[in-house]
Amino acid sequence: MIGTEEFLERVSQGSGFRVLKPExxxxxxxxxxxxxxxxxxxxxxxxxxxxxLTIRNLQPKCGFSDDQFxxxxxxxxxxxxxxxxxxxxxxxxxxxxxxxxxxxxPPGLRxxxxxxxxVGEVSLxxxxxxxxxxxxxxxxxxxxxxxxxxxxxxxxxxxxxRPLPYALMAATENLLHHSVNWRVARAFIxxxxxxxxxxxxxxxxxxxxxxxRRDVAKERLEQIKALIDANLTNPPSLCELAAKFGMPPQxxxxxxxxxxxxxxxxxxxxxxxxxxxVLLESENMPLKQVAYKVGYCHASNFCTAxxxxxxxxxxxxxxxx
Numbered sequence: 001m002i003g004t005e006e007f008l009e010r011v012s013q014g015s016g017f018r019v020l021k022p023e024x025x026x027x028x029x030x031x032x033x034x035x036x037x038x039x040x041x042x043x044x045x046x047x048x049x050x051x052x053l054t055i056r057n058l059q060p061k062c063g064f065s066d067d068q069f070x071x072x073x074x075x076x077x078x079x080x081x082x083x084x085x086x087x088x089x090x091x092x093x094x095x096x097x098x099x100x101x102x103x104x105x106p107p108g109l110r111x112x113x114x115x116x117x118x119v120g121e122v123s124l125x126x127x128x129x130x131x132x133x134x135x136x137x138x139x140x141x142x143x144x145x146x147x148x149x150x151x152x153x154x155x156x157x158x159x160x161x162r163p164l165p166y167a168l169m170a171a172t173e174n175l176l177h178h179s180v181n182w183r184v185a186r187a188f189i190x191x192x193x194x195x196x197x198x199x200x201x202x203x204x205x206x207x208x209x210x211x212x213r214r215d216v217a218k219e220r221l222e223q224i225k226a227l228i229d230a231n232l233t234n235p236p237s238l239c240e241l242a243a244k245f246g247m248p249p250q251x252x253x254x255x256x257x258x259x260x261x262x263x264x265x266x267x268x269x270x271x272x273x274x275x276x277x278v279l280l281e282s283e284n285m286p287l288k289q290v291a292y293k294v295g296y297c298h299a300s301n302f303c304t305a306x307x308x309x310x311x312x313x314x315x316x317x318x319x320x321x
Contacts, residue, residue, distance in 0.1 A: 007046050007071075008021075008029060008044075008046070010069075011044065011068065012031065013068075013069050014067040016034055016066055016067075017031035017032060017034075018031065018034075020041075027045065027046050028044065029044050030042065030043050033058060033064075033066075034064070036061065037060065037062055038059060038060045038061055038064065038115070039058075039059045039061070040058040040120065041057065041058070042055065042056050042057075042058070043055040050128055050132045051126060051127070051128055051190060051193050051197075052073070052127040053189060054124070054125040054127075055123075055176060056122065056124070056125070057120075057121075058082075058115065058121050059120035060117055060120060062117045063115065063117040064114075064115060065113060065114040065115070066112070066113050067110055067113075068111050068113070069109065069111070070105035070107050070108055070109040070110075070111065071105065071107060071127070072106060072107035072129070073105055073128055073129055073130070074127070074129075074130055074133060074144070075102070075103050075104070075105050075125060075127050076102055076125065076126040076127075076128075076196065076200045077095075077099075077100070077101040077102070077103070077124075077125045078099075078100055078164060078169075078172045078196065078200075079095040079097075079098060079099040079100075079123045079164070080098055080124070080169070080172065080173075081120075081121070082120045082121035082122055082123070083096050083115070083116055084113055084114065084115055085113070086111060086112070086113055087111070087112040087113075087114065088103065088109070088111050088112075088159070089110070089157050091157050093159060095123075097163065097164075098163065098164035099162070099163060099164055100161065100162055100163070100168055100200055100203060101160065101161040102159075102160045102161075102200055102201075104130075104157065104158040105157075106157070122176075124172050124175065126196060128197065136194065137201065138246070139201055139205070139246060144158050160204055160207075160210060165203055167199055168196065168199050168200065168203070171192065171195055171199060172196065174192065175189070175192040175193070205246055217255055217259065218259070220255070221255070221256070224241060225267075227241070228267065228268055229275075232268075232272055232294050232295050233293065233294070233295045234295065235268050235295070238252065238253055238264050241264075269305065269309070270309070272294040272295055272296075272305075273294075273305065273310065275293070276290055276291075276293075276302070276306060277310070279294075280314055281318075287303065287314055287318075290302070290314070291303075302314070
């Protein structure tokens with residue numbers, strides 16, 4: 001996690017907007033556009049080192065663009081009105097209608113926002129660290145394509161967009177036009193931002209077309225394979241994996257069978273045998289130790305499974321010193 005000052009410095013890196021810090025609130029600031037290019041501002045609130053809220057109200061005087069480099073956060077963008085083009089790496093997305101967009105902005109990856117000369121923008125953006133997503137609700141960030149760890153990494157951009165649902169429109173307007181006393185504003189903003197994140201995730205998880213996308217299924221399968229290889233002594237069960245990715249166990253089982261050609265149990269057994277063969281050929285260790293390293297408590301069970309898989313006993317693969 002980072003403090004407010006570092007967050008302010010990193011979020012404004014590469015941007016032509018000027019940072020204006022208010023005297024009273026230490027965890028909020030405004031970003032003002034170059035006066036010859038636009039009027040309006042971005043109001044930014046950095047809450048509890050987890051949620052970062054940005055409210056955009058911008059009216060361009062001419063066509064211009066601005067850059068921002070990724071911090072490795074999951075972004076919830078609620079575009080209410082106006083027009084903006086977002087260039088994220090090699091991808092480009094156009095926002096013209098009220099839209100909910102959820103995406104991952106990898107660390108260091110440039111995002112360019114492009115505004116036309118006569119169309120402004122009103123929008124709200126909430127950014128959060130991937131690891132906090134799992135603590136907020138039963139949704140793992142590794143269930144989203146492009147994210148392979150709780151800390152996030154630089155991989156393909158994940159982008160999901162759909163028309164803005166009414167419930168999110170209402171929650172956003174309530175936050176934009178609140179009149180609560182400044183003494184409770186911090187708690188109010190945190191609560192409403194969390195509500196918007198939860199409603200956004202609910203929208204995504206209810207979208208069967210998204211959950212069944214081939215690129216999402218492929219990414220999910222790669223994560224499952226990596227999880228199994230990293231935990232051969234105690235691999236995750238089908239129910240544990242289904243809970244992690246927010247899917248019914250029977251649907252995930254069918255997806256695994258379709259993608260790997262075998263069931264989850266068969267794949268785990270195959271990976272255990274392949275790991276055992278590598279250990280036998282490259283390491284000088286007793287059979288009992290090899291069996292333990294690939295998840296077998298008894299060497300006899302391991303030897304039986306190994307011979308059934310390869311047609312030869314483990315000793316025929318053992319390294320000869």
